[in-house]
Amino acid sequence: MATQKLYAGAKLREIRNRLSLTQKDFAAKLGVSLPYLNQMENNNRPVSTSVVLALAQEFGLDVTELSTGDSERLVSDMREALADPIFADAMPPLADLRLTASNAPALARAFIELHRTYRQTHERLASLDEALGREDARIQASPWEEVRDFFHYCDNYIDAVDHAAERFAARAQADGVRGAALAALADRGITVELADIEALRQYDPATRLLRLSTRSAPPTQVFQLLLQVALLSQNSLLEATLDFARFHSEEARAIAKIGLANYFAGAAQMPYGIFLEAAQQTRHDLERLSTRFGASIEQVAHRLSTLQRPGAKGIPFFFVRVDQAGTITKRHSATRLQFARFGGACPLWNVHRAFETPGHFLRQLAETPDGVRYISLARDVSKTGGSFGAPVRRYAIGLGCEVRHADQLVYADNLDVSNASAYEPIGISCRICERKTCHQRSVPPLERRLSIDSDHRGTLPYEVN
Known part of the structure; x- marks a missing residue:
């Protein structure tokens, strides 16, 4: 199997700026020429093994920082922004988005911020009658x-x-x-x-x-x-x-x-070092961790998703909390799976079924359109008001990771992780999901053309090409 090349120019520049070093001084400490460093910082060349070792030895750097999920998050957020109908005729190729996220992350974030401001302006204009005549009626993030x-x-x-x-x-x-x-x-x-x-x-x-x-x-x-x-x-x-x-x-x-x-x-x-060790010893058993640290199931799940300390990282988990309408109220992902910034989560995901089985953990093997496979755990975490007649807040949480970490999870026991047919297809948002035959699709994917046949009706009233 060919080794995947590591392009991390933006991260190299970030590390150099953090250390307040010029390109010349940084190149000398890494043992490479100035032109070579310049090419790596501009992603014209991959980061070499010798540079990775020098970063670890010279600066004590956790080399996993070079391959953090920032680019994937930016690509996911840009794709969701570009799924807006205003970009219907201007969707750039996925390769261009990845290139932007890798080479110009600041530009990518600026674009995402600009689109967010546009959305808020649009929503504000939709209710302009409430703002007319008010001196403080200004558009804010x-x-x-x-x-x-x-x-x-x-x-x-x-x-x-x-x-x-x-x-x-x-x-x-x-x-x-x-x-x-x-x-x-x-x-x-x-x-x-x-x-x-x-x-x-x-x-x-x-x-x-x-x-x-x-x-x-x-x-x-x-x-x-x-x-x-x-x-x-x-x-x-x-x-x-x-x-x-x-x-x-x-x-x-x-x-x-x-x-x-x-x-x-x-x-x-749940102190970092002690909690990480306990999580590894219990194979991330949420109930045992909850008892040991006197924390709720939700608190434990959320804490597991934060174990990303350089040099002492835990399993990269995603964590999400949804309400009964499917709206995401908390979200974080240290994995390649990213959640929709607006609206709800994929309806095929087991987190939605957790409301049907209160007090029980649901396990799911899932695969996203990019072919990455995950093990996902879901459970309801409804919270009573503590008295008769008090409102009950009903939520469900989802916690998961890539299936390559399955041996470290007690919840993967007895699951046939090697069986491709055991994985359910899930996505992120219908507008950017590329699946053609999803029976739960709510709107067509933005990047595909549609065929409509009045003489034929399948699961959907159209076919995705």
Whole structure:
């Protein structure tokens, strides 16, 4: 089998800029000529084995950084943007998109941002009557989407916050993270009490009283304690991270700060090194990990998707949460599988069937149109309101990875991963899915021509050419 060549020009430039080195100095440290480095940075030549070794030996670089999923994410996001009907006559070839993502990632992100702004402008104009006469009726990027994209392109791993949470957990020792959180808050003169309230957490800065709901499950209470610890004791770190992100609005910055505090809470509850080792020992058994770390199934699944620390990476997982309408409310993928930025997930995916079997794990072998095969795990994570008549929030989560990691998953046991017919065909979004015979297709694929025969009706009212 021929070895696939590695083109990583953009990543090489990023590493060099991070080290504040000129091309001449960088080339000297890598042991290559200046023209050769220039050709590699412009993807005219692949990164050689000697350069990969030099990066590891000279700079201690985790060489897997050279082949991160950034390009695949950008290609997926560009394809979805180009599936917009306004581009119906201007869809570039997939090879061009991959070339852009590899050679000009900043341009690709700018295009995605431009399309997002267009969509928001279009939606705003659709309800112009609400904005007429208002001085603040200006077009803005959605703060929620801006924050979502921040975590998306950070690979859902925030190194400084993760390390800070791990250090906090290391100091907990016998008291556990709950005891450590209570002690940390007590040191700041904060009183914690359990109360029969609807909110998960209420903090009054004036009285320095933190109230947690007795209706919440113990893992949720611990999580909320740690979140409050993050907001109070890690404020400088959170603010520095937010400064680096350069959000466009105060709303986005405020949402991101809560997101970073949530990240700290999950990372403290499930410290990176200890959690990674436990995940490997249990073969990623979510229930055993949930019991060991006092976390919910959803918290464990989400944490597994963040184990992307350079030099100590876990299995690249995708993680998603959907509501009953199929709308994606949380999404992240460290795999080649990327989720639709707008709308719902593929209806053939087992995550939608999880609502039909509450309390049970569903397993699925799936194959995407690009031929990559995955093992996918789905389960409902419905959350009660804690009292009669309180609304129930119903969600389902999906967690999975490429099938080449199947031997490291307890959920792959007894599945015939070598049988091609065992894999169900799934996609990302109907508009960019290339499958011709999908019986669940909602709209035609943008890149294919259609044939319509009034004398013949199959599963669909048209045939995809």
